[in-house]
Amino acid sequence: MSQLPLPRIVIALVALAVLLGGGVAYGVAQVSAQQAAAERAAVEQAAGERAAEERLAVAQAAVGQILAQASEAQAGLSAQVATAEEVLATSDGKVADDAVRVALADQVATAKAAAAAGPPEVADDATLAEVEAAETAATGWATTLREAAEALAGRTEEVRAAQGAWETAQAEAAAAAADLPAAKAALEHVTYQLGISVRDSGYTIEWTRGDGAPASALDLLTGHRAEGQAALAAAVDVADLGSVRAAAERREAARVAIEAAAWDARATVADGTNGKLPIGDLCPMGVGPEGQDQYLRCDAAAAWERLGAEFEAQFGKPLRVEYGYRPYDWQLQVLDEFGGGLAARPGTSNHGLAVAADVPVDDGFQFGRPEFAWLAANGPRHGWVHPDWARQGGGREESWHFEYVG
């Protein structure tokens, strides 16, 4: 036997052993790689599941938050609906235009429907997609509630404002109704006075023109007189306070303008004779019942003041001059109105010299009354007398007429 085969066997065995060993090692390595991949996959899957769970949890939390807020809004909306219904009830018949209440009623219905709609359902085992869909629905629900609340608040405020305006208008109307009688009385008074001014200024124009008054003074008075006539002719709605007041203001303004222009016109022809006295030389004694300024010669006025102080101490009321100085045009008018039998001829009355005063009959200056008796008895101590012709049985019987004799 040769020794060679043995080593070959050994070599072969060794080679086989090497081959086998390598195959085992390879196989072992192969198995390990598969395991690692599987483990990685498991880890990744676990991570993916955790991430999905987290997303689901976040989405669920978001839905919960939205629903909580929406539920709060729902409760608030219900309270607003109650308020709006109360406003609707209290404003019934108390707005100028009911359209604003109809709009609120419509909005109440809308709000009630929104408040009645429930929140979206989310099952405990809902998938992420279902939870996300619920989130969208919850957001929509919350938006609907918020918009309904805002619209309802706006409409409610509109009705409140309309009712406030209506109540203000009612109060103003009531105040106007309460003020109307007094305003009408004032209008009646100024209308009467303006009528006198328009009437008398006709005499003023005629007389001063005849006496040579300048055209400028006549034009001015004529213009104011025309405005006075227009003011008297202008229509007045006597049921409307504004109309009554406006008419009274216009008539009063016209009256004042006529009176001022009349005195200015008289001044242009003043020559110091009866009825033609310069007004600057006289002293004012107030305003007569027709709204015309009254004057007396200043020494007569001073004496009247002293007499009046005694009278007031005795009777507790002022000694008023109803008519004092009577300019020529007024004398012409009085003559026309009462005739020569009752009125002095123009240019002859002591009124034209500003030394006669007529006292108000209604203040007690009638024959037999204490006021008249006192003035007739005490006037002479201050130069004021009741003339014989005016006494009871004296001819003309003017219990109101007193003259200053100094």
Ligand SMILES: [Zn+2]
């Ligand atoms: Zn008189």
